[in-house]
Amino acid sequence: MSLRDNKKTRTRETLRTAALRLFREKGFERTTVDEIAAEAGVSRTTFFRYYPTKESVVFDRGRELGEVFRRWIAERPRKENPFEAFEGALLALARESQSSGLAQESLELEELFERNPALRKSRAEHRQEQIALVAQALADRDGGPVEAEHRLAADIGLVVSELVREQWHASGAQIDVEALLRDLFATVRALTGAGR
Amino acid sequence: MSLRDNKKTRTRETLRTAALRLFREKGFERTTVDEIAAEAGVSRTTFFRYYPTKESVVFDRGRELGEVFRRWIAERPRKENPFEAFEGALLALARESQSSGLAQESLELEELFERNPALRKSRAEHRQEQIALVAQALADRDGGPVEAEHRLAADIGLVVSELVREQWHASGAQIDVEALLRDLFATVRALTGAGR
DNA sequence: TAACTAGTGATACTGAGTCCCATATTTGAC
DNA sequence: GTCAAATATGGGACTCAGTATCACTAGTTA
Numbered sequence: 001m002s003l004r005d006n007k008k009t010r011t012r013e014t015l016r017t018a019a020l021r022l023f024r025e026k027g028f029e030r031t032t033v034d035e036i037a038a039e040a041g042v043s044r045t046t047f048f049r050y051y052p053t054k055e056s057v058v059f060d061r062g063r064e065l066g067e068v069f070r071r072w073i074a075e076r077p078r079k080e081n082p083f084e085a086f087e088g089a090l091l092a093l094a095r096e097s098q099s100s101g102l103a104q105e106s107l108e109l110e111e112l113f114e115r116n117p118a119l120r121k122s123r124a125e126h127r128q129e130q131i132a133l134v135a136q137a138l139a140d141r142d143g144g145p146v147e148a149e150h151r152l153a154a155d156i157g158l159v160v161s162e163l164v165r166e167q168w169h170a171s172g173a174q175i176d177v178e179a180l181l182r183d184l185f186a187t188v189r190a191l192t193g194a195g196r
Numbered sequence: 197m198s199l200r201d202n203k204k205t206r207t208r209e210t211l212r213t214a215a216l217r218l219f220r221e222k223g224f225e226r227t228t229v230d231e232i233a234a235e236a237g238v239s240r241t242t243f244f245r246y247y248p249t250k251e252s253v254v255f256d257r258g259r260e261l262g263e264v265f266r267r268w269i270a271e272r273p274r275k276e277n278p279f280e281a282f283e284g285a286l287l288a289l290a291r292e293s294q295s296s297g298l299a300q301e302s303l304e305l306e307e308l309f310e311r312n313p314a315l316r317k318s319r320a321e322h323r324q325e326q327i328a329l330v331a332q333a334l335a336d337r338d339g340g341p342v343e344a345e346h347r348l349a350a351d352i353g354l355v356v357s358e359l360v361r362e363q364w365h366a367s368g369a370q371i372d373v374e375a376l377l378r379d380l381f382a383t384v385r386a387l388t389g390a391g392r
Numbered sequence: 393t394a395a396c397t398a399g400t401g402a403t404a405c406t407g408a409g410t411c412c413c414a415t416a417t418t419t420g421a422c
Numbered sequence: 423g424t425c426a427a428a429t430a431t432g433g434g435a436c437t438c439a440g441t442a443t444c445a446c447t448a449g450t451t452a
Contacts, residue, residue: 004398004449011399032438043401048440083387121321128320148359149383152352156388159351163344187345191279192352193389200418200429207430228407239432244409 012050014040019057020112028054028116055122058112061105066130068093070137082138082153087185090161094177103173110169127162131155160184208246210236215253216308224250224312251318254308257301262326264289266333278334278349283381286357290373299369306365323358327351356380 018039022031033054037047051057072089080088097103113119134154139146164180214235218227229250233243247253268285276284293299309315330350335342360376 002450007449008399033440034438045401045403046399049399052440054439081387120324124321124324125317128316148363148380149387151359152355152380152384153387155355156348156352156384159348163347167344184344184348188348188352189388191277191345191349192385198419203418204430229409230407241432241434242430245430248409250408 011040011042011046015042015047015050016057016060019054023058023112023116023119028112028119055119058109058119059122059126062126062130066133069130069134073134073137073141076141078141082142082150083156085138085141086134086153086157087181090157091178091181094164094181098177103177106165107169107173110165114169127158131158134158156188160188207236207238207242211238211243211246212253212256215250219254219308219312219315224308224315251315254305254315255318255322258322258326262329265326265330266336269330269333269337272337274337278338278346279352281334281337282330282349282353283377286353287374287377290360290377294373299373302361303365303369306361323354327354330354352384356384 015036019031019036022036022039033047034044036054036057037044040047051060069089072092073085075092076085076088097106113123131151131154134157135146135150138150138153142150160181163184164177167180168175168177211232215227215232218232218235229243230240232250232253233240236243247256265285268288269281271288272281272284293302309319327347327350330353331342331346334346334349338346356377359380360373363376364371364373
């Protein structure tokens with residue numbers, strides 16, 4: 001890694017930590033891009049060279065998460081249908097995220113979302129992208145184009161994971177994530193399976 | 197209705213039609229609020245008195261739709277679970293929207309969304325509000341607080357309805373909406389029901 | 393060291409959204 | 423009808439996000 005690239009990743013991280021600190025302290029909307037840049041010892045122009053929008057700082061890691069999903073999904077056995085595959089991938093991810101720092105990190109972000117409606121709106125947009133990504137991953141695994149079942153499986157799985165995140169956060173990170181996940185998937189099956 | 201209120205609803209509609217025409221002609225992002233106001237023969241300030249944001253013009257009718265959902269859901273028999281209740285409500289709504297002008301109207305909006313990514317983003321935000329609304333309606337019907345099953349049912353039902361809208365629009369409004377709905381709900385049941 | 397490449401900062405611009413104040417218009421009471 | 427209170431409108435100034443341009447500086451390569 002060249003000196004130039006080193007500097008770039010350092011600047012990127014400096015901007016990110018500065019932004020998140022200010023968002024936490026003063027709130028997302030009451031923080032201006034100028035302040036973030038000043039805090040990071042860099043010009044406003046430079047901020048926008050690293051991040052296309054003010055919100056994008058918060059979702060920086062989210063894109064990586066999409067990649068993680070894709071890999072876990074690709075590994076699921078062929079006999080599973082898209083819904084089961086995504087369920088399996090989420091369970092695997094849940095186990096993983098306990099050991100890595102991922103769980104802690106998402107806990108801190110959750111606080112930000114709770115306090116800043118504007119960020120929740122951005123998350124909604126982001127969610128649509130993630131659905132598309134997961135649906136694509138599920139379709140790739142089946143070796144065909146994205147069908148309704150892939151979209152449905154991606155959507156349902158992501159809502160479940162959102163509910164898990166919320167409930168886990170609400171409990172102060174006390175609940176067992178894996179059990180929570182299983183429980184919610186069981187709820188989905190009970191809701192959609194029994195009737196008719 | 198007083199003369200004042202008459203004028204207000206007229207101004208509101210004038211603004212809406214002016215905005216939608218400009219969005220269609222020049223695209224959402226290339227249309228400024230100043231242009232919309234000028235087109236409607238009103239000042240910029242007045243525009244913002246009627247609509248809080250530029251996008252909100254497009255989603256004006258969406259809020260009404262939420263109310264419609266709520267009413268149809270409240271009417272579902274008590275023995276149905278939240279998922280079945282929402283399915284029933286959507287089927288009823290589908291029948292209704294054929295006869296009323298609703299179907300045609302949503303077809304026109306769909307074109308707007310297809311051509312304007314910025315509007316699709318706003319729709320994603322809007323969707324979260326709708327989920328909350330439907331979940332609340334489903335919970336009210338059960339006479340308790342919003343539980344995970346209400347959120348899940350609302351979410352799944354809304355994705356299904358979105359898929360219906362897309363596919364119906366893609367077919368040039370040729371497909372039978374009711375059949376499409378039944379088909380997609382069947383897909384959900386097949387996905388989540390059979391396994392394990 | 394020289395020449396090239398790529399990141400940075402300053403400045404100016406557009407457009408959304410907010411605020412405030414002066415001026416019309418409508419309403420209700422007389 | 424007239425007048426005063428209530429309310430809608432318009433104008434103008436302001437903040438801030440996001441874009442574009444250009445001159446400048448630091449890193450890379452030979």
